[in-house]
Amino acid sequence: MAARKVKLLGAWVSPFALRSRIALNLKSVEHEFLEENLGSKSDLLLKSNPVYKKVPVLLHGDRPVCESLIIVEYIDETWTSGPSILPSDPYDRATARFWAYYIDDKFCPSLVGISKAEGPEAKAEAIEQAKTGLELLEKAFKDCSKGGAFFNGDQIGYLDIAFGCCIGWIRATESMHEIKLFDEEKTPGLVGWIERFCAHKAVKDVMHETEKLIEFAKTLLSKPPPTH
Amino acid sequence: MAARKVKLLGAWVSPFALRSRIALNLKSVEHEFLEENLGSKSDLLLKSNPVYKKVPVLLHGDRPVCESLIIVEYIDETWTSGPSILPSDPYDRATARFWAYYIDDKFCPSLVGISKAEGPEAKAEAIEQAKTGLELLEKAFKDCSKGGAFFNGDQIGYLDIAFGCCIGWIRATESMHEIKLFDEEKTPGLVGWIERFCAHKAVKDVMHETEKLIEFAKTLLSKPPPTH
Numbered sequence: 373m374a375a376r377k378v379k380l381l382g383a384w385v386s387p388f389a390l391r392s393r394i395a396l397n398l399k400s401v402e403h404e405f406l407e408e409n410l411g412s413k414s415d416l417l418l419k420s421n422p423v424y425k426k427v428p429v430l431l432h433g434d435r436p437v438c439e440s441l442i443i444v445e446y447i448d449e450t451w452t453s454g455p456s457i458l459p460s461d462p463y464d465r466a467t468a469r470f471w472a473y474y475i476d477d478k479f480c481p482s483l484v485g486i487s488k489a490e491g492p493e494a495k496a497e498a499i500e501q502a503k504t505g506l507e508l509l510e511k512a513f514k515d516c517s518k519g520g521a522f523f524n525g526d527q528i529g530y531l532d533i534a535f536g537c538c539i540g541w542i543r544a545t546e547s548m549h550e551i552k553l554f555d556e557e558k559t560p561g562l563v564g565w566i567e568r569f570c571a572h573k574a575v576k577d578v579m580h581e582t583e584k585l586i587e588f589a590k591t592l593l594s595k596p597p598p599t600h
Numbered sequence: 601m602a603a604r605k606v607k608l609l610g611a612w613v614s615p616f617a618l619r620s621r622i623a624l625n626l627k628s629v630e631h632e633f634l635e636e637n638l639g640s641k642s643d644l645l646l647k648s649n650p651v652y653k654k655v656p657v658l659l660h661g662d663r664p665v666c667e668s669l670i671i672v673e674y675i676d677e678t679w680t681s682g683p684s685i686l687p688s689d690p691y692d693r694a695t696a697r698f699w700a701y702y703i704d705d706k707f708c709p710s711l712v713g714i715s716k717a718e719g720p721e722a723k724a725e726a727i728e729q730a731k732t733g734l735e736l737l738e739k740a741f742k743d744c745s746k747g748g749a750f751f752n753g754d755q756i757g758y759l760d761i762a763f764g765c766c767i768g769w770i771r772a773t774e775s776m777h778e779i780k781l782f783d784e785e786k787t788p789g790l791v792g793w794i795e796r797f798c799a800h801k802a803v804k805d806v807m808h809e810t811e812k813l814i815e816f817a818k819t820l821l822s823k824p825p826p827t828h
């Protein structure tokens with residue numbers, strides 16, 4: 373039986389689509405990336421993700437998989453010959469899943485909140501929230517990496533992918549608002565991790581370029597980056 | 601080495617804590633259920649889940665696992681000798697995870713929205729949203745069960761647990777607002793599934809009694825049921 377073709381419906385600006393791309397790269401899965409126009413979504417996207425109508429959608433043959441973290445787990449469980457994405461120990465898996473959930477549930481909204489904030493007070497509060505989130509993630513890095521280079525230890529894994537895909541938008545937010553979120557003093561582990569993550573062979577060719585994200589954000593005027 | 605003790609920090613009213621209890625029952629894991637006073641949370645809860653400060657928390661020895669769906673996966677991966685909770689096929693797993701995500705992301709908030717709605721128009725809209733959610737879940741039941749008695753086929757699994765724990769609050773909401781959400785015509789699959797799920801040996805002794813939930817909700821006056 374011929375291998376089923378793999379297509380990814382995504383958008384280059386989306387950190388969530390980027391997760392799927394990196395997971396596919398990590399597993400050396402040949403795939404086609406289909407850039408969606410988020411202002412006028414394709415029939416294929418609407419048909420493949422009728423509930424949320426959002427990117428990313430992974431099409432494995434004609435079967436769609438939706439939601440970025442679910443896609444990453446699907447890729448890990450389907451292409452088992454590549455390096456493992458989830459940790460092998462159940463407790464480490466639960467911990468990685470918890471922080472990935474936190475990133476989507478709290479950290480990303482706090483980052484978007486900086487751009488959406490109305491007035492200096494609301495903005496200062498949003499910045500504080502994002503910084504608190506990064507400090508929590510710094511602690512998570514220490515706990516999860518166990519002295520290794522990545523959240524997943526010696527090689528990148530689930531939580532690296534979940535968080536790493538936000539790096540571009542964090543940097544763009546720093547630049548656009550002239551603030552510093554990553555901090556040599558408060559988040560030294562993350563500062564080093566960013567360099568290693570962005571230089572990884574599964575990441576470097578697809579990682580967001582900050583300048584392009586800023587340009588994109590400017591064309592949308594004051595609109596925030598996409599939340600999914 | 602002695603087996604590590606298992607404790608569950610929960611609250612009887614919480615559908616999310618109920619997920620963990622059913623998963624532990626399904627795997628025949630001996631455990632102690634510690635009822636939290638949600639108005640005055642214990643130091644153990646605050647220490648075990650410092651990020652969200654919420655139930656449920658599973659304590660396996662001294663290691664905490666937080667977030668109900670993550671706990672269910674942890675239980676499945678840790679006590680592997682019991683029946684599998686997640687489907688074995690990666691695509692079926694992704695589908696179950698997607699609908700569980702949908703339940704937490706959309707369906708539960710729509711249910712809470714019925715009680716929180718201010719004015720008849722907002723209430724009608726919230727009811728419509730919840731009904732739409734149930735119709736989507738009816739379709740998911742047909743797709744996932746593949747003709748079996750449960751979402752997971754012939755035995756209860758991840759999505760049964762994720763959704764089944766909402767049954768009590770759905771019924772309580774129906775009763776308190778004198779509405780009908782489950783429907784013999786529009787959700788016939790779910791109507792039959794509810795009976796089978798609630799009668800399951802891992803479920804029947806811990807399932808919410810609708811009357812008790814209603815009584816609890818009344819003591820909170822117009823406050824909505826807990827969202828986690």
